[in-house]
Amino acid sequence: MFALIFLWFGISVPLVFVGSYVGFRKPAIENPVKTNKIPRQIPEQAWYMNPIFSILIGGILPFGAVFIELFFVLTSIWLNQFYYIFGFLFLVFIILIVTCAEITIVLCYFQLCSEDYLWWWRSYLTSGSSALYLFLYATFYFFTKLEITKLVSAILYFGYMLIASYAFFVVTGTIGFYACFWFTRLIYSSVKID
Secondary structure, three states, X not given: OHHHHHHHHHHHHXXXXXXXXXXXXXXXXXXXXXXXXXXXXXXXXXXXXXXXHHHHHHOHHXXXXXXXXXXXXXXXXXXXXXXXXXXXXXXXXXXXXXXXXHHHHHHHHHHHHOOOOOOHHHHHHHHHOHHHHHHHHHHHHHHHOOOOOOHHHHHHHHHHHHHHXXXXXXHHHHHHHHHHHHHHHHHHHOOOOO
8 A cells, every 4th residue: 555655646746747847838839820710611521521431441440450469469368378479569559550640641631631620539530440440359259269158257358348449549549649630730831821
């Protein structure tokens, strides 16, 4: 208990104050171009630019980058096998970061080309939707590889996989959002307005 109190008051609390100090000292984020106060009407979009469709399509590629390695990770967690190729897992994580950034930037570019400027949440959800496929794969893994018959064990499995899917959603969504944020600032800072 003393170790937890030390971690809280010795590490977490000072880091909160350091973070707030650094955050208040940084200048506010400024837009690279002047924006209009009145929002423009978004024109009618093509069927493939429907937000639900583009979000679901955007999650396939990041999940495809990790699903083979995901089999080995799930096997090591749920079937008590050893996992010892962490270097390759790190390489797959780097590929996941690049894939999330690329697919989100491409879909954001298509969205901006069709004059839809509401990219903030869609960029987060586009790469974050790969967590839905992760949970579906975990469900497939449950019914094909595991021999769990008890209800409590199944609830435990799906509870843990729901938490893991949510963490994956937050990580991949954050990667996609920051990639789009950097991309839009880069392209709009190149625009010359007289």
